[in-house]
Amino acid sequence: MSDSFSKKENAKKKAKKQQEKALRREDRKINNNKGKGFDNMIAYLNEDGNLTSTPPDLSKRKEINPDDILLGATPIEEEKKERTGVVSFFSQNGYGFIIDDESHENIFVHSNQLSEPLKEKDKVIFEKERTPKGYNAINVKKIK
Structure with missing residues (x-):
């Protein structure tokens, strides 16, 4: 078929x-x-x-010293405790901001942390403290 x-x-x-x-x-x-x-x-x-x-x-080719190799997280350098700055703003409500002389960042300050009353453009010494909202200035003293 x-x-x-x-x-x-x-x-x-x-x-x-x-x-x-x-x-x-x-x-x-x-x-x-x-x-x-x-x-x-x-x-x-x-x-x-x-x-x-x-x-x-x-x-x-470069020779590498094995002791120079850091394993793990980089070590955190200790910051200076006392810092200096200038008060950029201070409200009548009892809070303000300090401009840090080294980092030039604004740091919040509350009147509870002051040793004496402050006004704008005052030179101050303070310590920086980390908070959930950022950095706060504590132990603030006016430089005369």
Whole structure:
């Protein structure tokens, strides 16, 4: 018996797919990276930390002392206890701000922390305390 037209077309499509699959298999065999030597697989890091295929220049090599390497978190440096600053604003309600001479940041001050009354542009000595809302000035004394 003879095959119908659609059966012939399906057989042609199937043969074409098998042929394309065989071509792809041959292409993979030719272009694969398996079985290559170690020298083809090795990569180097240059002085900037980027991968490269060329070995580094040993003349540029620097000797590193292992004792200089810090592991873990960086140590926190102790801040000076007493700081100086200028009162930039002081309200009649009993609060104000001091501009720190070193960091130039505004630090909140309340009248409870004052040893004597303050007004704007007074030079003061104070201690800085960390609070949930930021830094506060405590033990504030006016410089005469």
